[in-house]
Amino acid sequence: MSAPASLTEPVFPPLAIHPELVRGILVGFIQNEVRKVGFDRVVLNLSGGVDSSLVAFLATEALGKDNVMALILPYKDSDPKSRSDALEVVAQLGIRHLEIDITPQLDAYFARFPEADQVRRGNKMARERMTIAYDQSVAWRALVIGTSNKTELLLGYGTIYGDMASAINPIGDLYKTQVWQLADALGVPTAIVQKAPSADLWTGQSDETELGFQYRMIDQLLYYLVERRYTEEELKRQGFDEAFITEIMRRVRENQYKRRLPVIAKLTSRTIDRDFRYPRDWGR
Amino acid sequence: MSQDGRLSVALAQMDPVLGDRGRNLERHRQWVKQAAETGASLLVFPELSLTGYFLKDLVPESAIQLDSKEMRDLAALSTELDVVLGAVIESPDHRYFNASLYFSRDELVHVHRKVYLPTYGMFDEQRYFAPGDRFRSFATPFGRAGMLVCEDIWHLSSAYILSLEGVDMIICPSSSPGRGITTDERLGTAESYALVCRTYAQFLTTFFLYCNRVGFEDGANFWGGSMVIGPNGDIIAQHQDADEALVLATLDLADVRRERLANPLLRDERIELTINELRRVWHERTRKPY
Secondary structure: OOOOOOOOOOOOHHHOOOHHHHHHHHHHHHHHHHHOOOOOEEEEEOOOOHHHHHHHHHHHHHHOHHHEEEEEOOOOOOOHHHHHHHHHHHHHHOOEEEEOOOHHHHHHHHOOOOOOOHHHHHHHHHHHHHHHHHHHHHHOOEEEEOOOOHHHHHHOOOOOOOOOOOOEOOOOOOOHHHHHHHHHHHOOOHHHHHOOOOOOOOOOOOHHHHHOOOHHHHHHHHHHHHHOOOOHHHHHHOOOOHHHHHHHHHHHHHOHHHHOOOOOOOOOOOOEOOOEOOOOOOOO | OOOOOEEEEEEEEOOOOOOOHHHHHHHHHHHHHHHHHOOOOEEEOOOOOOOOOOOHHHHHHHOEOOOOHHHHHHHHHHOOOEEEEEEEEEOOOOOEEEEEEEEEOOEEEEEEEOOOOOOOOOOOHHHHOOOOOOOOEEEEOOEEEEEOOHHHHHOHHHHHHHHHOOOOEEEEEEOOEOOOOOOOOOOHHHHHHHHHHHHHHHHHOOEEEEEEOEEEEOOEEEEOOOEEEOOOOOEEEEOOOOOOEEEEEEEEOOHHHHHHHHOOOOOOOOHHHHHHHHHHHHHHHHOOOO
């Protein structure tokens, strides 16, 4: 598969952004939502991909380089390029970093379950990284800042309570093609912006191969489906392939649970999040 | 107001604490002090400036009653200059209103209860608030004024009614969250509001004071952009950025007269025709069998 057309092909016009406007809002968001809950610092899992690199750039601009810690948490099978790209971001921004090889803890667990497939192993990796991020956030008095983009969140292409877990997420309302634009404008290394997106949970993994479609096409469909609320019939008339529409709609629907808190059995008159509704920023 | 018919207005483009009336009152006092030092005679705060916007279940505990010590504390803000601020008002029968209050010389002059409560998309106001049931103008030391809260201005009839009451100025406190990213350097909401506010000012030949808040609540940003618009539709002052700012402008109140001489739109307005046509439309809509 060819590399994603993140920078080389024209952006689908409705998803084109004014990077300075978005940058200003997201930097303000990080400053505000971190500081008003009594923190100055954030930690993030820096994979070396474009999403976490972009968040590292935004967080550094918002909070200053001394207040951002990147966790680089490779497994023995991880692509060495992921680590070196992450280190390049760390060097460019001058932020702190902590590198922990998660192989021993992963292998110790799966020694008891050698039959576990790559999905189980990948999920476990994402969750090990999450527990490290949360532990380090306590040690360093920081918030965990998330790196899931809107495309992944809609498709459910992430590990619940793994990479999807965070205290605040500045890029969760940006589609992947918008992440590319912003990352490029902010100076994320071009090699990172242009490389094929991968969760790097196993050797040779590629988002677009696994999803079966290119992000730029997925984002176009999601734009019409989510932002413009086109019906299935209208999407077909727009020229999208029926199987493509069906698959993307299925993913969005079936992964709704990942975007919600656990379902609580209702018993009282004020059940949390159903009829006990308070803002997160209560008193802030 | 100075002797020459000029009015110095100030818009407090501020960031309230969500659900903390005490701290917000303190902040109001600071803004009032700052505005008074500039010589302003009227200071406008944003919608729900005393409580923050996305209150959800905090609405009842954020509310104050019209006849209360809390209300007298608010009135005391207006000793030196007139003050418009936003608060949750609880009626004696325990309905909660998203209200805009006008204070002058330590007295409450007027209350506007938001009529159009947005309940769609990211908004859920009708779940928590009762709607107001009127648009009324009132006298101020600077002429007749009317207040509309945020979503109220998205209904043409609200500004139109105030206009027919002969207002010299419409005051619109707002808590408008920013959204709509394109290649434009401004958010879609900012563009829309500027268009609407300027259109009203020009069509209704009235001053228009739009005060929007800034800050973030649960991830939503408020885009500021507070502006003062003259009766010809020109922006007299605006703070485009989304940071806290005191926006100052000096209005020549006689501009309303001049504009209405040049463009006697209000004189030519056919109120009775409008009423008759609205009645007919209403009649036709309501007599349909299903």
